[in-house]
Amino acid sequence: MKIESVDFFYLSMPEIEDIGDGSQDATLVRVRAGGLEGWGECEAAPLPTIAAYVCPMSHSACKPVRMSVEGMPLNEPNDIRRIMEKVHAHSFDLLQADHTLSGIDIALWDLLGKKLNEPVYSLLGYNSAYPKLPYASQLFGNTPEETYQKALHSQQSGFRAVKFGWGPIGKGSVEDDEDHFRAAREGLGKDAYLMVDIGTVWGDEVDTAQKRLSVLNEVNTYWLEEPFANMALRAYKKLSLSNPKVPLAAGEGCNNYPQAAAMLDYAGLNFIQIDTGRIGGITPAKKVAEEAHAKGIVYVNHTFTSHLALSASLQPYVGLKDHIISEYPVEPKQLAKDITTDKFLPDAEGYINLTEKAGLGVSINISDLKKYILDVEITVDGKNLYKTPSLD
């Protein structure tokens, strides 16, 4: 079959708050071919992502993503890899292209899985889908007391691993951060995994990070995530060699395989976190998972939004038995909840499992999504390049 149509939808909550919650809007992608459809999601700013799909060509290496996708054959996994290579060859000067490609690549795997009646992980070469231990991923409270209450609630909800991130953390004094870290541990109890996410606010200031290592060690932090900007290799490496040792996690900002490979090679990481909605989709994410495994670095998904994104982000490493931790959104906005009818809920032992359903194994909740659609129209030189398509 050949790719017949690729449609982008800009979905949004009625109000967008100035908080570190990426589930407030969504860039949904629908690909149709051979009477079937596949769905994907870009973890990306919707408007620039759509613009990168429809913009006019600037030159041979700055083409709209559209030109490398529409009409291409889709019959086997290598067809998807060829589309990725084509986008990279023809759009490498279009910075936003990788974010645009991400949702398309995910939708292509979903579609191919439906066509071949296989779950995506099978198409990727995995024989089994191993259970993953979800960690509850949430924002720090505005006060240590609020952080404590959130931690307590997560513990009472049965989560055995919890990550706190963003919010006030890293922006105030060492003591402020210490209070939050200790409150989180107190609320969780001593046995749960506790992860801490700094959200890159320290840029490349190694000293600032080093001042928090003692308390992070004291509260037995399972990992310290994104203390620094994506690709700040020197800062990561230096921190990884500091004492006391706190395991480092990063990678969600990588928008292609070479960046992730650089992080694996030079950043001194213990965990590499990949968002399939940013790195260019499932195809490059699988390559990173293989390589992390070979290097003894633990692969973890980065997911803060829907269960469509969650399924897409699990597929690349679900067949790697020992890479057991999985990010699991616990407080997404209603929009993110409404994207799929199916959900991956923790089982009695607290693990989540992919199913053997074809493709990504989730159904899109078309009727509930209509209310979130923002109508977009882009016109260049009198020619309409984009108008929000119908969800039906």
Added chain:
Amino acid sequence: MKIESVDFFYLSMPEIEDIGDGSQDATLVRVRAGGLEGWGECEAAPLPTIAAYVCPMSHSACKPVRMSVEGMPLNEPNDIRRIMEKVHAHSFDLLQADHTLSGIDIALWDLLGKKLNEPVYSLLGYNSAYPKLPYASQLFGNTPEETYQKALHSQQSGFRAVKFGWGPIGKGSVEDDEDHFRAAREGLGKDAYLMVDIGTVWGDEVDTAQKRLSVLNEVNTYWLEEPFANMALRAYKKLSLSNPKVPLAAGEGCNNYPQAAAMLDYAGLNFIQIDTGRIGGITPAKKVAEEAHAKGIVYVNHTFTSHLALSASLQPYVGLKDHIISEYPVEPKQLAKDITTDKFLPDAEGYINLTEKAGLGVSINISDLKKYILDVEITVDGKNLYKTPSLD
């Protein structure tokens, strides 16, 4: 003074050809403050670049670039650095943001230079602007004979350094490439510097590059540019250790300082090539120039378009006397020629020189540019977010 307005203009030739010529369109930026205006240019796809400026906020780290720029104070160089930091803190999940920031940062330096009546390089801390040896930058011919004629023409035009790139190179057999390389050398004569630009077509295939090292060495190539994708650190490093030795150049694809630093640290480069229109402007480019100098790696500008872009790209390293080579566009499209009334023409010895004029030292050719403007209109949820402003 405070930043009053930031305006983007999408300029285009009437026809865009599918060739490696980035001068076929332009993203021009005008910033106004205190009764003055500064101009900049993004080396970027215009539509996604504009979209990244005006899009709605997605979350706290995915804001439109606009929110970090408009109304900000602009009185001294550190104000420009603060704007860069603000954009990075508030838009790091908006991939296109660095390309958008690039033209703004350039325009801010131009504007501040005009306000303080200083050339930009003085504001950057340089005491002198040293002459640079321009190399004629052009595409390979479609045939070796055409490459030979172009080389001969460049030699007869007085250029002492010439770079050929893109076109058919690297896509055919080793013998095809050898014929082009030898034709280029034959046309130039034995004394001129000859550079070869592969335009990333070999991805990360080190073998493919290694097969061309003998002939590149035979024709005395001054550097081999972008054999691989941006950030393919392992492939670059491996090639840099191969025999015969051919000096490597890369970096034009870096869209922020950490990426360029990674290339300086791990790619085995002899030359780092930075496009101020992509890396986020003059501010991060200056940081890369300082660091390259400290590491003994030669800094070179990447410029294929206008003399506005050329001036912006020279400022970050014009005070580094020994970093003498400069990319100089010799066959840009008429649009790129029409952007400025001033031009930096080679002097009697073949060198180009920045002037002591305030800011970037170029005047924008408003009247000639109007015919290139593409009217753009972007509407989201019934609200107009962008409509091409008036050039006057």
